[in-house]
Amino acid sequence: MNVDITFLPSGRSASVRAGTTVLDAARKAGVPIRTRCDGKAACLMCKVTTASGQGLSPLSDNERRKLAGLEGQGTRLACQTKVTGKAVVEVPEDPLRAAVRRQLMRQAEEDELW
Secondary structure: OEEEEEEEOOOEEEEEEOOOEHHHHHHHHOOOOOOOOOOOOOOOOOEEEOOOOOOEOOOOHHHHHHHOOHHHHOEEEOOOOEEOOOEEEEOOOOHHHHHHHHHHHHHHHHHHHO
16 A cells, blocks of 8 residues: 655655655655664664654654654654655755855845945
8 A cells, every 4th residue: 555755845745655664755755864874773863853743653662762852842763764644744954955055145145235
């Protein structure tokens, strides 16, 4: 059975088999999610958020331990969370891209002064 998952803020979607990890679904949708451990829950870089948690597997004990309290804020590990139904997940902006974007905004503001 295939289920749909949508990634924000890009709005990209993928239809994946139920039980596919969010990380693999993101790769199929062409949405980059940072990871170093290739899905082994060792690097904790693949954090994503979900407002409702609907359409996603329940937290495993391992994931709960790794998140250490962040799960209450809707944070999940993309490598450990499985898609079980229609889901919407928010992927945070890559830190390097965020730094470049902030610098470009500062530069644009300075250019307006001249």
